[in-house]
Amino acid sequence: MNYLIFYQLGIINRPVQLRRFGTVETGALGLFLQLLFNILIVAGGIYAVFNFILAGYGFLSAGDDPKKIQGAWAKIWQTAIGVMFIAGSFLLAAIFGRIIFGDATSLLQPTLPTL
Numbered sequence: 001m002n003y004l005i006f007y008q009l010g011i012i013n014r015p016v017q018l019r020r021f022g023t024v025e026t027g028a029l030g031l032f033l034q035l036l037f038n039i040l041i042v043a044g045g046i047y048a049v050f051n052f053i054l055a056g057y058g059f060l061s062a063g064d065d066p067k068k069i070q071g072a073w074a075k076i077w078q079t080a081i082g083v084m085f086i087a088g089s090f091l092l093a094a095i096f097g098r099i100i101f102g103d104a105t106s107l108l109q110p111t112l113p114t115l
Contacts (some may be wrong), residue, residue, distance in 0.1 A: 027111045030109070030110040031110040032111055033110050034108075034110060037108075041086060043084070044086050045083075045086065048082055048083050048086070049081050051075065051078075051079040051082075052076065052079055054075070055072050055075035055076045055079060056072075056076070058071065058072040058075065059072035059073070059076070090108065092109040093108050094107070094108065
């Protein structure tokens with residue numbers, strides 16, 4: 001069904017951009033959540049790459065100033081820890097999905113059951 005009928009508003013068609021997700025009955029919300037998670041992970045990775053580049057530049061341009069070197073190393077370590085959290089989130093999602101739902105991909109590729 002591509003439209004909803006509201007008595008006061010008439011026929012409301014779904015936007016074309018949302019048609020690739022399907023309907024709620026076919027798991028559209030799960031696909032949307034999966035897309036949202038993927039975008040967040042990619043954005044975190046891109047942010048980490050830029051942070052590594054800026055920290056490396058700060059380290060190379062620090063010269064003999066120990067405070068700048070310490071700040072650059074702190075930024076490198078904080079970015080590395082952030083990348084480990086991003087990677088570890090996949091592992092934890094797989095472990096909890098396996099324990100709770102019996103399927104390791106249940107939290108990584110969510111599907112919401114409908115009636």
